[in-house]
Amino acid sequence: MRANKAPTLHQQIINDIEGNILSGTWPPGHRIANEMDLAQHYSCSRMTVNKALSQLAKANLIERRKKSGSFVTQPQAQSAVLEIHDIKSEVQSLGLHYGYTRASRVERTSTTIDMKNLELPDAGNVIEVIGKHYAGPGVFCLEERLINLAVVPDARDEDFVDAAPGPWLTSHIPWTTAEHLIKSVGANSHYAEALGVNPGTACLVIERRTWSHNGPVTHVRLTYPGDRHALVARFTPSDPTGKSSGI
Amino acid sequence: MRANKAPTLHQQIINDIEGNILSGTWPPGHRIANEMDLAQHYSCSRMTVNKALSQLAKANLIERRKKSGSFVTQPQAQSAVLEIHDIKSEVQSLGLHYGYTRASRVERTSTTIDMKNLELPDAGNVIEVIGKHYAGPGVFCLEERLINLAVVPDARDEDFVDAAPGPWLTSHIPWTTAEHLIKSVGANSHYAEALGVNPGTACLVIERRTWSHNGPVTHVRLTYPGDRHALVARFTPSDPTGKSSGI
DNA sequence: AAGTGGTCTAGACCACGCG
DNA sequence: GCGTGGTCTAGACCACTTT
Structure with missing residues (x-):
């Protein structure tokens, strides 16, 4: 019953991935599909996917490594202004x-x-x-x-x-x-x-x-x-x- | 004597504008050149300028209004995780x-x-x-x-x-x-x-x-x-x- | 060597809102 | 209406790192 407004495409991608991470469906260390595959999945250009993933990386929800791919960050769901302290x-x-x-x-x-x-x-x-x-x-x-x-x-x-x-x-x-x-x-x-x-x-x-x-x-x-x-x-x-x- | 590293172009644009705002050279309300002009000034595409300005807008340093342009935000230099309290x-x-x-x-x-x-x-x-x-x-x-x-x-x-x-x-x-x-x-x-x-x-x-x-x-x-x-x-x-x- | 992300281009169309 | 930002495309080249 989530209110999934998706005004823009890259925001929709962010919402999807963030949902998978925060719900635990994608545990820490999980490898996310690479940009080209995601672009194909969403029928959009790589730039749009890149914009979404870059934003998630800046929010510390994922970590991006060249040649390896993008991975869900280890200290999951604890990156924010004031961390949800563990x-x-x-x-x-x-x-x-x-x-x-x-x-x-x-x-x-x-x-x-x-x-x-x-x-x-x-x-x-x-x-x-x-x-x-x-x-x-x-x-x-x-x-x-x-x-x-x-x-x-x-x-x-x-x-x-x-x-x-x-x-x-x-x-x-x-x-x-x-x-x-x-x-x-x-x-x-x-x-x-x-x-x-x-x-x-x-x-x-x-x-x-x-x-x-x-x-x-x-x-x-x-x-x-x-x-x-x-x-x-x-x-x-x-x-x-x-x-x-x-x- | 500022150490102006500029690894990427859009980061350089961010640095320049941020410097002008935080130093007070551009007071609150100051109108920033539009994306096309900035693109010409930096000899880059509009996308690159847009990336920079979008980031500044997200950081609340500027406000963007369609048709009008981009303006330095009113409560200057006081937008951050924990505000610099006035x-x-x-x-x-x-x-x-x-x-x-x-x-x-x-x-x-x-x-x-x-x-x-x-x-x-x-x-x-x-x-x-x-x-x-x-x-x-x-x-x-x-x-x-x-x-x-x-x-x-x-x-x-x-x-x-x-x-x-x-x-x-x-x-x-x-x-x-x-x-x-x-x-x-x-x-x-x-x-x-x-x-x-x-x-x-x-x-x-x-x-x-x-x-x-x-x-x-x-x-x-x-x-x-x-x-x-x-x-x-x-x-x-x-x-x-x-x-x-x-x- | 090959795959990946990082960045950038030179266009394009649209929605919005001021004049 | 028209200038502005918002978004997106379909490529491209590079740097890096792992294989």
Whole structure:
């Protein structure tokens, strides 16, 4: 039920390929047909295909190697202004042991707050999952997530005990739009206990909403204790491809 | 003394136009020559010019209108992954009165900390400007800025008493690269007093480094009190042009 | 040596919107 | 109406890299 508007041909090609990549149909490393074959498939010139593939390469969804071909990029679906963080690899890149524990999982009809967080137009069933990510012995961040069952019904069959919902979601649902909100808050007693810090400790909070073609997918609030965490983004005016990462 | 590498022709065109825009030579609203004229000027085909202009339009540096032509975008040099915030318009867009006061201005040879903040390879003269931005009666944020006099010698003649250094810099120096670092810290007694909050209050800190072709331009640390401020960015996978703004 | 992407050309047709 | 950008074509040559 995707609303596939295709105003231009090269945009249609981009949409098709992006769909295959983000949905996981084409896994990382998958080789994409070469430009001449694609041109034949779409009954267009090579230039048109090249325009589409160049744009996908600039967005870091594919990698192009001469003589070899074009391949789906390895860190799939995680290239954007502010990356959809894979916390596990983030922790491991710091040389620390990664761990995850689920604190709770509740299925319910959406409350008013849920609807506001997900920007749901109507009430519906949601799953709330709360868990902690660990870096070595300490808590790395607290995750509070809402999943919209209307868009992701398969989530009903997942308990999210051993693995965080994030990676499962990105491999099951292709997202088309994401929004980050970043702020700083002092930990109240509830968060302080969960994170193992003193009440009032400054925490970096990242809230992310994600949409697919079918509507709101998920809302997640990641709370990082203290000043142990920072976001970095570097860019130039005409190449607004922010490379961002947690520290 | 700009290192003008031009590997491809359309990149050369982009560089030229971007230079004219970011340096202010072409002010907002300036009409750019049409594609045919540019093609003649660069002795290339219209496609090549089109590729360059399309890319600049996607980066929001120019706006293209049929029949009329291409024009330099209004909010100049402030379109990027994380915008180079114009705090004044940010405050005013909230319907609040904007104010600015300079607290101090010091010219000195760079300290070790200065060199680290600016990523200076060698010691040199810098200016440190500290000031406060007000929204209505309250402090909106504290600004601590270093300016590299080797790259911006004209800054020596500015006292930055009535106007913040940020707008002056963006209108005098075209920046080519910027890096943001975002974190959350608890206010120590010094910051607490400056911001008018209780010690320990969580603050959002945004540190930005900016470079031009000639080297490091400036380093600024903006400290926003409490959870009154948040950053927002929205994007899609194949269009990583994050629109971000303060709240 | 051969296949691939990178770039460019010299045209073309169309839609839009200003005059 | 007509100038502009938007898109596309059917070629071409080159650089690179793997075989």
